[in-house]
Amino acid sequence: MSEVQDYKSSLSDVSSRKFETFSYLPEMDAAGIRKQVEYIVSKGWNPAVEHTEPENAMDHYWYMWKLPMFGETDVDRILSEADACHKAHPNNHVRLVGYDNYAQSKGAEMVIYRGNPV
Template sequence: MSTIQDYPSRLSDPASRKMETFSYLPEMTRDQIRAQVQWIVDNGWNPAIEHTEPENAMDYYWYMWKLPMFGETDVDAILAEIEECRTANPKHHVRLLGYDNFTQSQGANMVVHRGKMV
């Protein structure tokens, strides 16, 4: 039987908290984030950006950055909005969502920038 790795995520240690599947992997590079944005666009999903303080990342409510980008297909425009949100909120976590019109739910949800704890 193989050994399963434990990820010691604890409420008492905000830096250890995991927020979604990709948070168990090393932080994504710019090229990897671009590929995820492209995947969302290629699937016809609507991108949206949210952000929150690291200590509130486990809450269901994150702040919406502007409105969802309904129909946006320009990957560079979406990446620019992610960067604008990160610049305006440097200590916040920033996540990218992809809304699936068919299922009327989130089809993608990933943290693309981790803010630093104060």
């Protein structure tokens, strides 16, 4: 039987917490994040950027960065909004969301910048 890795994660250690499926994978580089944005756009989903303090990420609603980018298909513009959010809130986690109008739910959601706990 293969060994199953235990991910050390606890409420008391903010930096150890995991979010969404991608948190269990190696951290995405800029090219990987870009591919995810391209996928969201290719599916016709509406991108949005959200952020929150690391200590509130598990049990609070996240703040929306501006309004969702309804109909936006320019990958560079989407990435620049995520970067602007990160620069405005450098200590916060920033996540990218792809809203699926037809299913009326999130089609994709991933933390793309991890904030530093204060």
